[in-house]
Amino acid sequence: MAGARITVYPQEPLGIIRPELYGHFIEHLGACIDEGIWVGEESAIPNFGGIRTDVLDALRQLHPPVLRWPGGCYADDYHWEDGVGARPGRPRRVNLWWGQNIETNAFGTHEFIQVCRTLGAESYFAANLGSGSPRELREWVEYCNFAGDSTLAKRRAANGSPVPFGVRYWGIGNEAWGCGGRFDPEDYAAEYKRFANYVREFSGVTPYLIACGPDGNDLDWPRRFFRKLPHLPLISGFAPHYYCGTAGPSATEFDVNQWYELLEKATRIEKLIHEQRALLDEFDPQRRIGLVIDEWGTWHLPTPGRNPAHLWQQNTLRDALAAALTLDIFNRNSDKLVMANISQAVNVLQAMILTQGPQMLTTPTYHVFELYRSHQGARVLRASFDSPPVSFAVGEQKRQLPGLAGSASVKADLLTLSVVNPHATLPAEAQLDLRGADLREATISVLTHPELTAHNTFESPQTLRPQTQPWEPADRHTFPAASVTVFRGRLSG
Numbered sequence: 166m167a168g169a170r171i172t173v174y175p176q177e178p179l180g181i182i183r184p185e186l187y188g189h190f191i192e193h194l195g196a197c198i199d200e201g202i203w204v205g206e207e208s209a210i211p212n213f214g215g216i217r218t219d220v221l222d223a224l225r226q227l228h229p230p231v232l233r234w235p236g237g238c239y240a241d242d243y244h245w246e247d248g249v250g251a252r253p254g255r256p257r258r259v260n261l262w263w264g265q266n267i268e269t270n271a272f273g274t275h276e277f278i279q280v281c282r283t284l285g286a287e288s289y290f291a292a293n294l295g296s297g298s299p300r301e302l303r304e305w306v307e308y309c310n311f312a313g314d315s316t317l318a319k320r321r322a323a324n325g326s327p328v329p330f331g332v333r334y335w336g337i338g339n340e341a342w343g344c345g346g347r348f349d350p351e352d353y354a355a356e357y358k359r360f361a362n363y364v365r366e367f368s369g370v371t372p373y374l375i376a377c378g379p380d381g382n383d384l385d386w387p388r389r390f391f392r393k394l395p396h397l398p399l400i401s402g403f404a405p406h407y408y409c410g411t412a413g414p415s416a417t418e419f420d421v422n423q424w425y426e427l428l429e430k431a432t433r434i435e436k437l438i439h440e441q442r443a444l445l446d447e448f449d450p451q452r453r454i455g456l457v458i459d460e461w462g463t464w465h466l467p468t469p470g471r472n473p474a475h476l477w478q479q480n481t482l483r484d485a486l487a488a489a490l491t492l493d494i495f496n497r498n499s500d501k502l503v504m505a506n507i508s509q510a511v512n513v514l515q516a517m518i519l520t521q522g523p524q525m526l527t528t529p530t531y532h533v534f535e536l537y538r539s540h541q542g543a544r545v546l547r548a549s550f551d552s553p554p555v556s557f558a559v560g561e562q563k564r565q566l567p568g569l570a571g572s573a574s575v576k577a578d579l580l581t582l583s584v585v586n587p588h589a590t591l592p593a594e595a596q597l598d599l600r601g602a603d604l605r606e607a608t609i610s611v612l613t614h615p616e617l618t619a620h621n622t623f624e625s626p627q628t629l630r631p632q633t634q635p636w637e638p639a640d641r642h643t644f645p646a647a648s649v650t651v652f653r654g655r656l657s658g
Contacts, residue, residue, distance in 0.1 A: 169552035169595035173573045173582060175602040175656055178544035179500070182574055184230035186495040187534065187541050188289070188506035190460060192237035193272075194263045194513050195475025201511035201520050202280060203272040210523050215271065216280055219525045220511060223518055225284050227534045228541060231334065233289040233459055233506045234277050238262040238344035240336070241295030245305045248273020249324055262344060264474035274309065278330050287334060289375075289459070289506070294338030294360055295346040303363040306335065310367035331370050334504075336459065337361055340406065341377040342386060350386050353377065354393035361399040375457055378405030382437040384444055391448040402503060404457040405441055407434050408464045409487060416465040416479040417618050421589045424483055424617055424647075425557040427463065428587050429566050431487040434461065435494045442501040455503030462508045462515035463487055476513045481620040482629060482647060484515055485529035485612055489585045489649040492537050496572035496583075499545050507534075519623075526626040529612065529619075536610050536631055536651045539581040543574035548582075552595065555588050569593055569644065575656070580604065582652040586644040589617060594643045604654030609636035613648035 191197050206215045213221065235243050239262055247256050248270045255270040281288045290309075292302045308317040309330040318329070337360050338345045341353040348356065357376050364372050376394075379386035387403065394400065412426035413419030419427070442456050463484050467473035488507070495505055507530075511518045517531040552568030571584035580602070586593045610633040619629045636652060644650055 169569050169593055170598065171551075171569065171571070171582075171584065171595050172549045172598040172600065173580075174547040174600050175575060175580060176600070177547040178575055179547060180545060182496050182499045182540050182543050182545050183503060184228070184541040185287075185504040186499065186502055187227070187229070187492070187537070188231035188233065188504055189224070189229050189286075189510045189517070190233040190237070190506040190508050191510050192513065193235055193239045193243070193260060193268055194237060194509070195472065195477055196512040196520065197509055198272050201518070203276065205271060213283070214276070214279060216276065216283070217520070220518055220520065221280070221283055223525070223527055223531070224510060227517065227531070228538055229284050229286040230541065231287040231289050231504060231506065232281050232284065232510070233291060233336070236291055236339055238339065240291035240339045241293050241297070241345045243293055244297065244301065245274055245308075249275065249308075263476075264472055275325060278326070288330065288332045289334035289336065290332055291336040291339045292360070294341065294356060295344075299360045299363045302360055306332070306364050306372065307367060310370045312368040329368050329370075331368070333370055334373050334375065335364060336375045336377075336404070338377050340380070342380055345377060350389035351393045354390045358394055358396060358399060373401040374399065375402035375404050375459065376400050378403050378441065381405065381407055382433070382440055384440060387441065387444050397449055397453060400454055402455045402457040403445060404459045405437060406460040407437055407458060408460070408462060408508070409433065411463060411465040414466065415468065416484070417481055417620060419483065419618070421617070422557050422559065424589050425555065425564070425566060425587070426559050427483055428486055428490060429564050431463075431490050432494065432566065434458070434491055435498065438494070438498045438501050456501055457503060458505040460508045461491065461505060464514055478514060479620050480516060480519070480528035480530050481618050482529055482614050483617060485533050485629075485649060486585055486587055486647065488515065488530045488533045489537070489583065490570055490587070492533065492540070493570055493572040493583055493585065496540055496545050496574060521623050524623045526621045526623060528621060529629050532612055532629070532631050533649055536612065536649065537583060539576065539579060539653060540572070540574045540583070543576035543581065546573040546575055548573040550584070552593060569595060578656045580654055580656055584644055584650045586646060586648045586650070588646050590646050592643050592645050594641060597640055597642055603657040604638045605657050607636040607638055607652065607654030608633055610651045611645065611648055613645045617647055
């Protein structure tokens with residue numbers, strides 16, 4: 166594939182790429198918490214207070230800015246008091262949503278805060294609106310954030326944390342249109358207002374309250390919700406969820422057209438961002454309310470031989486390109502988004518990490534987040550990616566993908582250019598125009614593989630990983646088929 170041109174304008178920085186666009190999510194689901202994050206202090210697997218050290222060490226490399234917990238659907242049947250105090254006395258509960266396994270509550274508020282502090286991530290709590298009460302939420306916020314002489318603050322101190330946690334992000338329920346209560350928008354707005362009214366600032370921490378948005382790019386839900394909730398000061402963020410789903414029999418079984426089909430579905434998140442933000446602007450032209458996508462990613466059919474309720478799935482080169490296309494969309498639309506959290510960090514859906522007993526591996530999606538770290542907190546640059554589109558068919562329907570897609574950013578003098586070639590078989594030669602800028606100490610990192618279904622296993626954990634080497638800047642470059650490429654270099658002068 167020829168005739169492509171990538172133009173980057175280093176002297177035209179736009180808005181900041183908020184680090185929170187690279188957020189993560191963990192839920193009490195399958196082996197995400199138990200066996201993934203949490204193994205317990207008595208485990209032979211190396212741990213820090215019961216938290217797996219190998220998983221923590223791997224996640225820390227991604228510089229996660231925010232971590233969302235405890236759900237997901239689990240959030241609206243979770244009662245925070247079950248997960249504080251001495252672990253032997255914590256109640257054992259049935260997980261209604263994910264296989265009816267027993268939750269020991271060994272991993273609760275303090276353990277989650279410890280994970281966040283170790284990772285350097287902000288805590289994002291999804292609160293129980295579905296089966297909880299305003300009082301329960303109000304007391305959780307006080308327990309976490311109040312520094313004074315209250316019974317709840319003393320209880321937190323007695324449980325090991327005299328210093329408040331300072332939790333800023335609070336979701337008022339999760340997927341209220343579905344597992345979070347099956348509300349219609351008007352009823353959810355009324356409940357949201359009732360709960361949010363009792364969440365207050367404690368010890369200088371102003372809560373950032375996030376309301377449930379729609380399932381995908383449904384414009385009717387936010388329109389009806391905001392007509393019912395005119396009290397905009399009660400809401401800080403609005404959060405649709407977007408899963409691009411799957412294409413093909415399984416995560417690791419698909420043909421070329423299904424490769425393209427999934428990647429094209431992933432790119433539809435850009436339309437969601439534009440249209441949801443535009444609708445929010447009708448009600449909030451000052452943009453006091455931020456657009457949050459607090460669940461996104463691929464969602465494949467159940468993996469044979471595993472509990473289908475646990476949502477464990479493999480992670481291939483196709484998932485990596487879906488993640489890269491999505492992150493580039495976030496970068497390019499950083500003026501419209503304030504946070505996004507991929508689902509999920511460990512052992513569930515589009516995971517960063519898979520574990521099996523004492524074994525651990527990082528997935529192709531992990532490597533994309535690793536390659537894109539330097540975009541976090543940088544200024545997005547004006548850039549154009551001009552190339553012939555990739556055409557394919559889904560049944561009788563003709564569809565297209567961009568031939569090349571990406572984003573560019575600059576932080577101090579470090580320029581980062583990320584480029585995805587989604588073509589399954591053809592490399593793409595492109596002219597690179599940095600508008601006269603000179604780069605020094607430049608490197609190029611490439612994630613690709615001859616097999617589209619390539620993935621890492623516990624037997625072969627290094628099958629798919631990026632290759633990095635010095636790069637001599639040139640005015641033309643050939644991008645391998647089915648690849649993610651990241652250039653980094655210092656701007657001279």
